[in-house]
Amino acid sequence: MKQSEKNILIIEFIFMAILILNAFLFRIENTILISIFLLIFLIISIEVLGYEKDRHRYKKDGILLGIIFASGFQIFIYLLGLITGFLENGYSLKLINIFRNTLPNLILIIITELFRYQLITKSQKRKSLKLLTTILFIVLDIVIMIPLYNLYDSRNFIEFLSIIVIPSISKNILFTYFILKFGYLTNICYRVIMELTIYIVPILPNINIYLDSVFKFTFPIIILMCLQKILNEKKDIEVRKPKILKIVDVFVTLFLLIVVFLTSGIFSHYALVIGSDSMNPNINKGDIVIVKKIKSEQIENIEVGDILVFNMRNKVVVHRVQKINDNNNRISFITKGDNNIDVDNWVVNENDVIGIVTAKIPIVGYPTVWLNEMIGG
Numbered sequence: 189m190k191q192s193e194k195n196i197l198i199i200e201f202i203f204m205a206i207l208i209l210n211a212f213l214f215r216i217e218n219t220i221l222i223s224i225f226l227l228i229f230l231i232i233s234i235e236v237l238g239y240e241k242d243r244h245r246y247k248k249d250g251i252l253l254g255i256i257f258a259s260g261f262q263i264f265i266y267l268l269g270l271i272t273g274f275l276e277n278g279y280s281l282k283l284i285n286i287f288r289n290t291l292p293n294l295i296l297i298i299i300t301e302l303f304r305y306q307l308i309t310k311s312q313k314r315k316s317l318k319l320l321t322t323i324l325f326i327v328l329d330i331v332i333m334i335p336l337y338n339l340y341d342s343r344n345f346i347e348f349l350s351i352i353v354i355p356s357i358s359k360n361i362l363f364t365y366f367i368l369k370f371g372y373l374t375n376i377c378y379r380v381i382m383e384l385t386i387y388i389v390p391i392l393p394n395i396n397i398y399l400d401s402v403f404k405f406t407f408p409i410i411i412l413m414c415l416q417k418i419l420n421e422k423k424d425i426e427v428r429k430p431k432i433l434k435i436v437d438v439f440v441t442l443f444l445l446i447v448v449f450l451t452s453g454i455f456s457h458y459a460l461v462i463g464s465d466s467m468n469p470n471i472n473k474g475d476i477v478i479v480k481k482i483k484s485e486q487i488e489n490i491e492v493g494d495i496l497v498f499n500m501r502n503k504v505v506v507h508r509v510q511k512i513n514d515n516n517n518r519i520s521f522i523t524k525g526d527n528n529i530d531v532d533n534w535v536v537n538e539n540d541v542i543g544i545v546t547a548k549i550p551i552v553g554y555p556t557v558w559l560n561e562m563i564g565g
Contacts, residue, residue: 192237192310193311196233197320199236200321207331215334217332219293220295230299242305242372244370250371251377253370254373254375258381258382259381262382265395266393268393268395269391269394272393275393275394277391279386293383297383300328301367304321304363308321308364329356329359333352334348351400351401354405358404358408365412369419456480457479457480458478459476459477460504460506462477462553467495468526469527470526471526472550475548475550476553477547477548479497482542491509491512492509493509494508494544494545495509498523498542508525518538520537
């Protein structure tokens with residue numbers, strides 16, 4: 189290992205150690221202080237390793253692509269808001285407050301990406317060092333957000349993993365790729381649009397935070413797939429991708445689209461995990477059922493024997509229709525779990541109905557049930 193590579197390892201391990209100390213001891217969350225901390229390490233890395241000017245061949249193309257991808261994501265999210273609705277932005281939109289909110293975060297973005305560029309470009313052809321750098325910036329994301337969560341609370345911990353940690357993995361892999369192919373300016377442009385828009389718009393799409401995390405995890409993966417194709421077309425000699433990798437890309441894309449479709453709850457069908465044994469043996473605990481939403485004008489199409497999904501006593505219940513009552517054009521249902529001896533001790537009214545079960549996927553949802561039981565859900 190070259191001396192320069194050893195120096196990178198030393199810098200990264202010291203940086204990582206301080207991050208971990210901050211996460212569990214100091215818990216500093218001030219953006220300016222974090223920026224100063226990063227700036228110190230950026231200066232040290234330049235003094236120890238030297239600085240290499242950004243001479244990437246496709247730098248301008250990368251900046252344009254970063255702007256297009258980030259803008260496209262924001263447009264998609266706001267178009268989705270036309271379906272899910274909008275919320276008023278909680279941040280003040282007075283000019284002075286916009287300045288106070290955006291400037292510290294802009295400084296943090298710029299310093300972070302310069303430091304990332306410095307470490308990755310000096311890693312030369314060492315893939316292990318590039319991987320370590322990617323992990324380092326995932327840890328940085330985590331440390332910045334840790335003070336906002338009580339990780340000793342199981343529900344908060346799972347929320348933290350879902351909303352912060354998992355999206356950070358794909359995001360930082362993308363940023364490493366951007367640095368390697370286009371340089372640091374692409375990352376800066378992309379992040380400014382993705383992260384600072386929230387401080388300057390009056391309304392925000394009313395999207396479930398877990399669905400938002402699914403989008404933020406999958407979008408960098410989709411970008412990586414697109415970039416691979418774009419860069420191959422720019423090369424003088426086309427690099428042929430093995431057929432097996434093309435097949436994997438297709439399946440990954442389809443899988444991600446299906447996940448978004450089934451977990452969003454904004455389309456006509458969505459997925460629901462079964463958390464009890466009341467419908468044994470036809471539907472078991474841990475199965476996932478596909479629910480077709482029922483509109484008010486479609487209530488009359490429900491028949492005896494259909495598996496009904498409805499709200500009852502602040503819970504979503506999946507039981508079979510045993511009897512249908514029609515009183516003055518007001519339809520109600522008597523339901524029963526297949527594994528229960530007696531019918532349910534309630535009446536399901538039209539307003540309680542969510543939909544009917546159209547299919548099931550065995551066992552796949554059991555990890556979700558286990559997590560939910562662990563946190564007392």
